[in-house]
Structure formats: structure tokens, C-alpha cells
Amino acid sequence: MVAPAGCRAVPRWVWTWAWVPSTASGLRRTAAASVGRQHSRRYSVPTSHRHSLQHERAAVEVQDRQLCKEDSGQSGNRRYNRHHRHHPEHGAPRDSRPVPGCPDAHLKVEALRIRFRERDGELWVADMDTPKIDFQVVEGGNVEDVAKITSHSAYSKVEGPLWRARLVVCPPDEPCMLPQVKEAFPYQYHLVIDMHHAVFDALCNMVVSELFFQTLDSMLDGAQLDDRQIGEFRDRSEVRAAEARIRESLQKDPRRLKALLEERYKIMTRVPLITEAFGERKESPPDTNTLRPEILDHKLLQVFNAKCKAHKVTFNSGFLGVMNVALMELVREAGVVRDSYVISTRHPVSTRRYMRGVTSMVWGFHSLPMSMDTVMPWDARNNFWKHVVDIDTNFRERIRKMGPVEQLVLDTMLQPMIKDRGNKTIYDMALTNTYAPTIEAIGNGKHVQISQFHGYSSVNGLEYKMLCGIFGFKNWVQSQLAYSSEYITKEIAAKLFERMITVFNDTAKSLD
Known part of the structure; x- marks a missing residue:
């Protein structure tokens, strides 16, 4: 169950909680030793808590390119978080720095207990022989250094686990982005969560973090925890079946297929x-x-x-309009003057919407990239919401017609024609958005508070070299921009990001 090549679109994060774990396996102990002193121990799950996969399941769609990235240490989903702990009611001294035990969240999530197994030349997923946690506590280390080492450490795919966490203990004088939180939650930690992108996509990343947060807060409150399973692990058989149907349909209509391939070729070049x-x-x-x-x-x-609600569009479409306007104005000021601009963006889309019988969380990598080409006049700010409605209509229609799956089929057909283009950048930028106004953001616990959140995703070697992420935590929504140094300078990236925030603020303030 591996991510299609080029779908490594979700990040690293930084939070702020209270009290965090100390159960771990000794994996990667030497690699991180140069960063700071660590505590680690192996954690074995009692037999009564094991929920074995009834059968090993094939991951026939595993793609070698993605596994090569993972093997080289460029692992997928990463979150870096900061934490504060409430002063303990049982009277621990304010200057003490207790290091807690790791919440048993992996007992509730099947995907956190799996590994890969090769059989007959194919990769399958199976239970780990001995479920364990790769968790280490780092004292005296810098979170950026820890994150860098963690993200460049390969996984043991045949043994597992396919995720890891590092807790960085903060010194007492470490600044907090939310000083008012630190007053009541004096113990601050950074939490780095790294997950193999072949098994976990952005939604999995968010749900695991939320589960970890809730479990930790419940443990500190003395609540009785259970090991009832959350969600189910599925392979991509339904999406592969849809691919086959779409391919067959296109082959029966040569004229339409030719037109679509020509359109995709223009985009890809x-x-x-x-x-x-x-x-x-x-x-x-x-x-x-x-x-x-x-x-x-x-x-x-x-x-x-x-x-957005008044115009019956999603926040995602609204912010995409903001990004497009900001980019268009930036390049126009740099000398690319036109009446209108074609802006090509990339979006990870969850294919869970195409599955049947989904009643709870579906674990696994179920994201496919979908590109969007939008034509915007140079003065789009003057009629901003009209263009956002057009974006939203196009976006919804593509998803309704299985646009991500159709594009995958077309790009596979085009591969022989564009195989020599290397790591050529195609898309202007990508947007990954895990925020929705209707979803309650995490971070306001009784014993644990999140005070900062930071994401990271490597865009090197992808068809886009700039990624805008939108994340919600507590009552806030945070935006950040990642970029490749081979695509854009820091100064220009900062100027674009500043323009995006300006367009967002101006649009909200304007009288429509």
C-alpha cells in the first residue's frame, strides 16, 4: 500500500502539548545520538491486545520510485509539535520536568502495527511479529536537528514499525508562541512525528495526531483506556478497479482519448x-x-x-483563489504582462470518497493528485468571488467524475512520451488543506495544550516545487509555504507568501 510517485504532499508539524511519552523501540538510536541524550526502551504488546490481520493483504500497486525515496531516508508525513504540561494536581514541583509514558494509541489503530513483506515479487502488508513503538526522548537537542535526522532515517520495512516519534525536552527559558498557555502549562516539549508515506496519507496523519492528543489527555485525567479499534485498513483495490474501467472507456472512444492526451501533454510540458x-x-x-x-x-x-458560505463555495476554493491572485500579481510585477494567466495547481484528493461501505476512518494511503488549470484575468481582484465560484464548480465537477483517477490513467499512458523530462517542474504550486470550518480543531485539552504547529514536506524531485499548507489547531488556522531551492529563492518565496496573506486580508475586508 504505497503512495503513487509524486504524492509526497504532507508535511511536518510543530505543536505544543503537555506531558508526553517515553515508551520506544531502540531503532535509530545512534543516528539521533549526535543531537542530544536520549531515553528509549522497547515496548511489546501483550497477546491479549494484538489484533492480527486475518490475512496478509497484497499491495500490488506499490511503486518502486516511492519505496526508493523512503529507503533513502526521505520519509513521508512528518509533524513537529511543541507541548506544555499542566502543573500536576498531585503536587510535583513547578521546576520538575516529568517525562511521561507513551499513550497506547497504536493498540487502537491497525495501520500503526503493520510492516511490509515481500512474496512472489510483490509487497504485502502484514502484522509486525512483535508490535513495538519507535519512540525516543531527546534532551539537550534542537528540534530542527532532530527533525532533520528523523526525516532522513530509513525505516525497517520488513520489521516495522512504519512510523516513529521523537520528544524533545525544552529548556525552561524556551519561548512559547502562546505565552498565556505556558503560564498554566509550564512543561514544554517538541513532538516530532514521522510516518511512512506508503501507508499514511495526510488524513491518516491528522487523525493519528488527534488520537495521540486525546489519548494523552485522557491518560493524564486518569480515564480508563480501551483498545477498541478505530477504523479499518483497506488496500486500493476499488481504485484500481475504477482505473481499469476508465481506461477501458477511454480506449472505446479514441477521439476523446486523443483530445485528453493532447491536453495532458501540454500541461506536462x-x-x-x-x-x-x-x-x-x-x-x-x-x-x-x-x-x-x-x-x-x-x-x-x-x-x-x-x-465562502454566501457564495456556496468551499474554503479550499476560496483560498485557491487567493493563491492564484497573489501568484499572478507577483509575476506581473516581475515583467510577465498578459491580459490573462493560466495557473496550474496540484491538489491531493482522498479517494475514500469513491469507496463503498465506508462507515469509519479508512487507514492506508488513499490520496491521488489532481491538477487544476485556471484562467484568470489580470484584474481578477476586481471580481474575486466570481472567479472563485468558477474554480469551485470546476473542482467539484472533476472530483465527481473521478478526475484524479482519470488523470492517473492518462499520465500512465503518456509516460513513454515524457520519460526523458527528468524532474522537470510542471505545476505553479500545490495546495494541501486539512482545515475545514465545520471540523473542530484539536489542541484545547484539560491537561494538554497545543501552542504551535509546524509542517514539513520535501518537494525535491516532484512535478511541483512549491507547496502551500493550511492546518487548523485550537481556534486558529495556520498557513505556511514550503519551496525547493532549485525553483525559487527565499526572498521571492517570502514575497509571494506575504502577498497571499495580503490578498486574503484584503478580500475579507472588501465590500462585495
């Missing part, structure tokens, strides 16, 4: 607007950098959400 405006960079080796996250103004966010 286009030059991004950033490259047009600022030239092609040749930095080697390339690196992914992340700008400092920006918390969107809460009052303006409420106004923006109300405007």
Missing part, C-alpha cells in the same frame, strides 16, 4: 509562471525550505468563511 518571471535556478544539491508559518487573523477568517 508547460513552463511555470515563476520560472518565466525569474528564470530557472540550478542550485545543487536542492533543498526544501519552509517559511515561518502565519496564523490567519481570526476575525478576518470568520468573515472570509462567511463569504
Whole structure:
């Protein structure tokens, strides 16, 4: 069950909780030793708690390119979090720094207990022989260094686990983004969560983090925890069946197939607007950098959400409109002057919507990329919401017609024609959004509070080299921009990100 190549679109994060775990396996102990002193121990699950897969399940769609990335240490989903702990009611001294035990969240999630197994030349998923946790506590280390080492450490796919966590103990004088939280929750930690992107997509990442947060808060409250399973692990057989149906349908209509392939070929060979405006960079080796996250103004966010609702569009479409306008204005000021601009963006879409009988969380990598080409006039700000409605209509229609699956089929057909293009950048940028106004954000626990959240995703070698992420925590919504140094400079990326925030604020303030 491995992510299609080029779908490594979800990130690393930074939070702030209270009291966190100390159960762990000794995996990667030496790699992180240069960062700080660590505590780790192996954790074995009692037999009564094991929920074995009844059968090993094939992951026939595993793609070698993705596994090569994972083997080289470029693991997928990562979250870096900061934590504060409430002063214990049982009277531990305020200056003490207790290090808690790891919540048994993996007992409730099948995907956290699996590994890969090769059989007859194919990769399958199966239970770990001895379920364990790769968790380490790091003292005296810098969270960025810990995160870098963690993200460049390969997994033991045949043994598992396919996820890891690192708790970085903060010194007493470490600043907190939310000082008012630290007053009541004095113990601060960074939590780094890294998950193999072949098994966990963005939704899995968010749900695991939420489960970890809730379990930790319940443990500190003395609640009785159970090991009832959350969700189910599914392979991609239904999506593969849909691929076969779409391929067969296209082959029966040669004229339509030819037109679609020509359209996709134009997209796959286009030059991004950033490259047009600022030239092609040749930095080697390339690196992914992340700008400092920006918390969107809460009052303006409420106004923006109300405007989205009034125009019957999603927040996702509204923010995509913001991104498009900001990019268009930036390249226009740089000398790319046109009456209108074609902006090509990439979006991870969950294929769970195409599954039958879904009644709870479906674990596994079930994300497919979908591209969107949007034509916007140079003065789109003057009629912003009209263009957002067009974006929203197009987006919904593509998803309804299984657009991500159809694009996968077309891109597979085109592969022989474009195999020599290497890591050519195609799309202007990508958007990954895990925020929705109707979903309650996590982070306000009784004993645990999140005070910061930071995401990371490597965009090196992908068809897009710039990624905007939207994440919700507590009562805030945070945006951040990741970019490859071989695509855009830090100065230009910062200017674009600043323009995006300006367009968002101006749109919320404007009288429509």
C-alpha cells in the first residue's frame, strides 16, 4: 500500500502539548545520538491486545520510485509539535520536568502495527511479529536537528514499525508562541512525528495526531483506556478497479482519448509562471525550505468563511483563489504582462470518497493528485468571488467524475512520451488543506495544550516545487509555504507568501 510517485504532499508539524511519552523501540538510536541524550526502551504488546490481520493483504500497486525515496531516508508525513504540561494536581514541583509514558494509541489503530513483506515479487502488508513503538526522548537537542535526522532515517520495512516519534525536552527559558498557555502549562516539549508515506496519507496523519492528543489527555485525567479499534485498513483495490474501467472507456472512444492526451501533454510540458518571471535556478544539491508559518487573523477568517458560505463555495476554493491572485500579481510585477494567466495547481484528493461501505476512518494511503488549470484575468481582484465560484464548480465537477483517477490513467499512458523530462517542474504550486470550518480543531485539552504547529514536506524531485499548507489547531488556522531551492529563492518565496496573506486580508475586508 504505497503512495503513487509524486504524492509526497504532507508535511511536518510543530505543536505544543503537555506531558508526553517515553515508551520506544531502540531503532535509530545512534543516528539521533549526535543531537542530544536520549531515553528509549522497547515496548511489546501483550497477546491479549494484538489484533492480527486475518490475512496478509497484497499491495500490488506499490511503486518502486516511492519505496526508493523512503529507503533513502526521505520519509513521508512528518509533524513537529511543541507541548506544555499542566502543573500536576498531585503536587510535583513547578521546576520538575516529568517525562511521561507513551499513550497506547497504536493498540487502537491497525495501520500503526503493520510492516511490509515481500512474496512472489510483490509487497504485502502484514502484522509486525512483535508490535513495538519507535519512540525516543531527546534532551539537550534542537528540534530542527532532530527533525532533520528523523526525516532522513530509513525505516525497517520488513520489521516495522512504519512510523516513529521523537520528544524533545525544552529548556525552561524556551519561548512559547502562546505565552498565556505556558503560564498554566509550564512543561514544554517538541513532538516530532514521522510516518511512512506508503501507508499514511495526510488524513491518516491528522487523525493519528488527534488520537495521540486525546489519548494523552485522557491518560493524564486518569480515564480508563480501551483498545477498541478505530477504523479499518483497506488496500486500493476499488481504485484500481475504477482505473481499469476508465481506461477501458477511454480506449472505446479514441477521439476523446486523443483530445485528453493532447491536453495532458501540454500541461506536462508547460513552463511555470515563476520560472518565466525569474528564470530557472540550478542550485545543487536542492533543498526544501519552509517559511515561518502565519496564523490567519481570526476575525478576518470568520468573515472570509462567511463569504465562502454566501457564495456556496468551499474554503479550499476560496483560498485557491487567493493563491492564484497573489501568484499572478507577483509575476506581473516581475515583467510577465498578459491580459490573462493560466495557473496550474496540484491538489491531493482522498479517494475514500469513491469507496463503498465506508462507515469509519479508512487507514492506508488513499490520496491521488489532481491538477487544476485556471484562467484568470489580470484584474481578477476586481471580481474575486466570481472567479472563485468558477474554480469551485470546476473542482467539484472533476472530483465527481473521478478526475484524479482519470488523470492517473492518462499520465500512465503518456509516460513513454515524457520519460526523458527528468524532474522537470510542471505545476505553479500545490495546495494541501486539512482545515475545514465545520471540523473542530484539536489542541484545547484539560491537561494538554497545543501552542504551535509546524509542517514539513520535501518537494525535491516532484512535478511541483512549491507547496502551500493550511492546518487548523485550537481556534486558529495556520498557513505556511514550503519551496525547493532549485525553483525559487527565499526572498521571492517570502514575497509571494506575504502577498497571499495580503490578498486574503484584503478580500475579507472588501465590500462585495
